[in-house]
Every structure is written in C-alpha cells, then in structure tokens.
Amino acid sequence: MTDAISKRNYWLLSGCILSFFLTWSFCFSIYPIWLNQSIGLGGTETGLVFSINALTALFVMPCYGFLQDKLGMRKNLLLFIGVMLLLSGPFFIYIYTPLLKHSLYLGAVIGGFYCSTAFFAGVGAVETYIERVGRTTGFEFGKARMWGSVGWAIATFFTGQIFNVSPSLNFVLASLCALIFLSCLYFVKVSENTTKESAINQQANALKLSDAIALFRQRKFWAFATWVIGVSCIYGVYDQQFAVYFAAQFPTQAEGNSMYGYLNSFQVLLEAGGMFIAPFIVNKIGAKNGLLLSGAIMALRIIGSGYAGDPISISAMKLLHAAELPIMLVAIFKYIAAIFDARLSATIYIVGFQFMGQVAASGLSVLLGMLYDKIGFADAYKIIGLVVLFFVLVSAVVLSSDRRADPLGLSPQYK
Template identity: 45%
Template sequence: MQLAAKREYWLISGLLFFFFFSWSSSYSLFSIWLHRVIGLNGTETGFIFAANAIAALLVQPFYGALQDRLGLSKKLLVWIGILLCAAAPFAIHVYAGLLAQNVVLGALVGAAFLALAMLAGVGVIESYTERLSRHAGFEFGTTRMWGSLGWASATGAVGVVFNINPDITFYMSSAAGIVFLLILSRLDLSRLNQPAAQAGMAARPVQLNDLGKLLVLPRFWAFSLYLTGVCGIYMIYEQQFPVYFSSFFPTPEEGTRAYGYLNSSQVLVEAVLMLFAPWVVSRTGAKYGLILAGGIMFVRILGSGLATQAWTIATCKMLHALEVPLLLVSIFKYISLNFDSRLSASIYLVGFQFAQQLTAMLLSPLVGYGYDRFGFANVYVLMAALVGACLLLSWTLLRKDPARGTSQDGPGDSPELPAISQSALRYEP
C-alpha cells in the first residue's frame, strides 16, 4: 500500500471507529434507557422505534442521492459530525424532557435527530468508505473492522457507566463526535481529484433518471425483498433484545452490565471475522453469502425464542458476530456485480438501510404490543417463521454471481468492481 493510501486508510478507519463509538454510546442501550429512565412500556418503545424508522426512511434516499453526487466530497460527513457533537445536549436537555411530557412529540423530534445523525448517517459513512477504498486502493473489510471495534469499545464502557449515570453515555457520544470532526479535518483527498485519479471514477455524474431506471429493475426488488423480509425483521428483533436479555438476571443493573460486556465481546469477535468474511464470500458467492447470513439470523431469532437460561440467550447473541461480516461483504459484492457502481451509495442506502427502516416502521408498534401481550419468546418464534419464509423465497429470486469476466448491465455504464468485491475474489490472509 502506498504511503498516501496508507494515510487515507488510517484516517478513514479512525472516522469509522469514532462514528460507531458515538453511535454505540447513545444507542446500544437505547431500549433500556427508554424503559428504565423514561419509563416507557413495550408498546410505547415500539412506537419510538417506528418513528425512528420513518425518519430514517425519509432521510436515507436523500442522503444516498446527495452522496452519489458529491462523490468523495466530505461535506455530508462534516454535517453528520456536527450532529454527533450535539448528541449529549440534545438527548439530556431536549429529548428526555419531551418524551416525559409528550411521547408523540418527543418521538418525532428525536427521530429526526437520530435519523440525520446516526440511523441514516451510518449508511453514508459506510458507502463513503467503500467508494474511497475503491479509488485509494485498500480493502473495505479491513477498514470497516475499525467501526466494529469502535462499537465494541463504547458498549463495554456503556454497560458500566449507565448504572452510574445514564447521561454519561451521551457525553461519550458527543466527545467521540468531536474527535470524528478533528480526524475528518486531516483527511486530504486532493490527490484523488487529479486527472489521473479521475480516470478511474464514473464516466458521468449520477442523474435522477439513473435512479429511476434502478427502480424498474426486477433484480433490485428481489434484492430489496431479502433486505426487507430477512434483514428488516431481524433489525426489529434487535431493537428490544437488550430488555429481554436483562430479564434473565436477578436485577436490571446486573442485566445491563452483563449485556454491555456481552455486546462488547460480540463486536470484538465480529471485527476479527470481518477480516475473513471476504475469503468466505469469495467461495460462496454474493448470493449464497446473503443466504448464509440470513440462515444465521433465522437460527438466532428462533434460538432466542426457545432460550430458557442466560447462557443460551448469550450464545444466540454471539451469532451476530458471524452474521454481520458476511452480510456486509455479501451486500456490497452483490451490488457491485448486479448494479451500476456509480449508484453504490443510493443502492446501499435505499436497498439496505431504507428497506430495513420500512419494515421497522410498519412492524415495530405491532411487535412492541406483542411483547407486552404475549411475551418476547412467543413473538420471537413467530418472527423466526417470517424470516424463514422470506429466506426461502430469496433463495429463488436472488441472482447468482455472473461468470468471471462478465458483468450485469445496470442503469448506465457497466459496473466497475469496487475494492470490497476485489478483496473477496483475491483474499490474502
């Protein structure tokens, strides 16, 4: 790796680390914060998550189209960094008070902030990293690993400090946002704006009709079905999982502390496995990488519904470390092989993030009511059945990888394989 590329690798890795550190500090125990600090029940918590999903649903297509037009410009990342810095004052002095006084108003205001800063912001920084890795010459998987490490570092600390004072978690989030902006100020991409570097970039800028053509492709909707019916339901399962996990312990404080340690351990394992995921996906192909990740999701949801002891529910949680690396690598590889690479941010934000939020918007209140009425375990078994059905359907509808040397026609020019798919085809330990 050249010296300039090495510098860009470490700076973008730092951005990922502190973005995920900030997000985890505010959000990893979000459902517990709503239950214990604000005093909401399962139905109200489901409503909060639905509001978050609607807001993210509205923001993600805008963010995706904007980032595709901006290319490697840092303007959108600066905006996200400023919002991360505001996490503590917003959560402590605005959001908590609004939720206590009026759940609906608090949900609307909070959803707008969370979507702009984190829930839609994560797709921006991940797609930006993939785009930069393509042009700077490093692997997405090894860079994204630092995001997992950032989440793990924050979660381990949050599980402890939450029992001391929940406000500390939001101060951690803002502090990480400040570091995020400082690192971003050091990221100089001027060499990638030179004519020689521009030759490897898109032949023409993204136009609105390119996005319109994307929406009429059957393979885009087949991909979205997988992301909605499998990943979307799995995301809803994740929303209030910390509350269910904590119920396996004698006191809520013990459960919160244990969840912090477990989540931190899970994400550390996830970070290590991120290094090996390209090697696995290069052998399974993008389609079967997605199916394998979906199978792990199915097993985890069903196992959680059948679990009767703390160690069994903890084992189910650790399966998440296997699923995330496979899912991320398979998604970007599937996008690169089946769609125009100029639209990578739009496809990732609309196809992946948007699809998940759409499912959450529609089902979170219903699932929250089910938790209150029927219990977590029964609802988890039903959710596992839905995921299993969608997984079988996706097995039929998703496209296999094209033969090497050929490419799928997308809206516009033939796609150039981004760095993530190249690393999946040429993995070196």
C-alpha cells in the first residue's frame, strides 16, 4: 500500500469523522437542555426519552454491525448514513419537536429510530470503517478519530449561544455539515489495486450469520460485555443529564447553557489531543490495561462529581472525560483486534460495545432519572461511581490478556 493512498484516505476519512461529529454535536451536545428548556420535559420524562432512544437503537445496531462486516471496504452503508445526516435539520425542526410536544411516546419512538439510524448506530459504522481502512492502509485509528473530537468541540463552542438565539439554528447547521461528510466519503479509495480490494471484500462476503452468532458462545465475549455494561454503560447514563445539573449551578439558565458549551468545547479539544497520544499509551500498557485505566478514570469522575459543590470543581470533574475517552476508544479497537476475529470487528464493536451498552442503558436511564428526582444529582453520583468502581475490579479478573504485540492493530487477514 502506497504512502499516497494512506495519506489520502487518512485525510478524507478524517474529514468524514470531523463532519459526522459536527453534525452530531449540533444536534446532541445540548440535547438534554433542549429537551428540558425547549420541549419542557422533567428529569423522569427526559430519562424516558433516553431509554426509548436506547431501545430503538437495539433494532439498528446488530444490523449495522454485521452489514458493515459483510460489506468489507464498500461504502454503501456509510453513504446511507450520510443521507440520514443530511436530513437531520428538517427532521428535528419539523417532525421531532412537534411530536415530542404533543405526543411524547410517539415522538420518542420515531425520534429514537431516526437518531439510532443516523447517530447512535451510525457512529459505530463510521468508526469501524475508518479503523478497518486504517489497518489496511497503515494509519492509526486514534489519529483519525482525533478529528471527530475536534468536530464536536467546534460545534459545542457555539451550540449554547446559538440555542439562546434559536434552537432550530443548530439543526440547520447540522444538515450543512452533512454535505462535507458525503463529499469526503465519495473520494475515499481503499487501494489502487482493484484485485487486492476485491480480495478483501471477498473475505468479508465469506462471513456468515452463524459466525456472528457464535460470538455469544465465547466466554471472552461475555467478559468484554461485563466491562461494557458495568463500566462504560453506567458511565454513559451518568453523563446523559449532566448538562442539566451543570446549568443549574449558575444564576440563570442562559448563562449555564453558554458556559456548558464553552466547557464542552475545551474538554473536547483536550480530548482531541488525547486521541493523538492514546495509541502510544495503549501500545505501552496493553489493550486490557487501557480498558481498566479508562474505567478507573470514569469512576473517579463520577464519584468526584458527587462531592463537587460549585461550578469550578464540577467543571474539573467533567474535564476528566478528555483523558478517559481517547484511552477507552483506542483500547477497545486494539482489544478486539488482539482477542477476536478482526473480520468481525464491526459486529463486535457495535454489538459487543454499543449494543450491550444500549441494552443496559434502556433500563438504567429511567431508573437514574427517578433517582435524580428523588435524592438529587450529587448523592446519585456517589452511588453510581461506587458501582462503576466495583465493575472495574471485576473486569481486571475476567478480561483476557492481549499478548500479541501489534502497534497498528493489524489483523492477520489484512497484513
């Protein structure tokens, strides 16, 4: 594989994930604030929307995972996702908003299916495609994924202020950013050698549904799922309504919204830098230890949030996300490449990581929403953090050790 192809794909796919996260951030970086202040939902109702989002994603994720593995290097699924991103503005403004206001359950279900197709399952398909092309052409996934964090940071810097002017403007900008995604994806070419690309796709075509189902009979798959559900999923549910708690620390909601946007942007810029150095860290300590390290940081952030009683300290806790996320994402892909059949990387990532997380989140979102309403955010955070810490310790015992040295995470199939 030539350096020219590697560099070309790196920059084009970096543009894809940059624009994907721009679109996602314009729609979702202040999603809980939008639900609370624009739609008028309380903590329990917001938790219900998140739960329905999680449940509907369950129908899409397994399909996306296996379909992306079957497609190999073909871009069909990503092109479909790009079209869905393009429709995000009209959907949020003209369909989602009125439905949530007049029929909460119907709006939540329809919105859940759309958001799952475009974002919740879509991000896994985009990330696994980039990781697969990176293994094939020779660039680190983390360095390309860094641009996703940059995209999220750029958008979140403005979303709070834009929301104070008009929430609809964020959704219009989301659709415009989707045009960049489609443009960059169109020019991606995996190899100048069509014979080699065809061979890779033939390997993907050889996969059967039984190969994916067989994963559920493997102990190592369920060990990985233990970490996902007990650590990553609970952390994700904790983060869902964090923006509401943060905004409440300020004299006015408008000031809280703006400050949350600034903080989110700063955090994600730090996260982007973390994405650049995370491959070095994970290569040094190993993928399993990378998962455990990220889990320990998650527990620290959640417990610390429970004891933080002012905007400065709660902001410091939030910034820990910039250290945790890069290590976690890089470690997950390297763990999958080292422990499982890399031809099934999309299935394992989307089903084993995202799907399993959504299964747990579908119930936990409502429960934690009720817990927030009953005992308050601070006390709830202390309980959640201790649960995450417990599962980090369990994961240290049950996760498989990745012994194969492979700095780029290259699979035997594509070497």
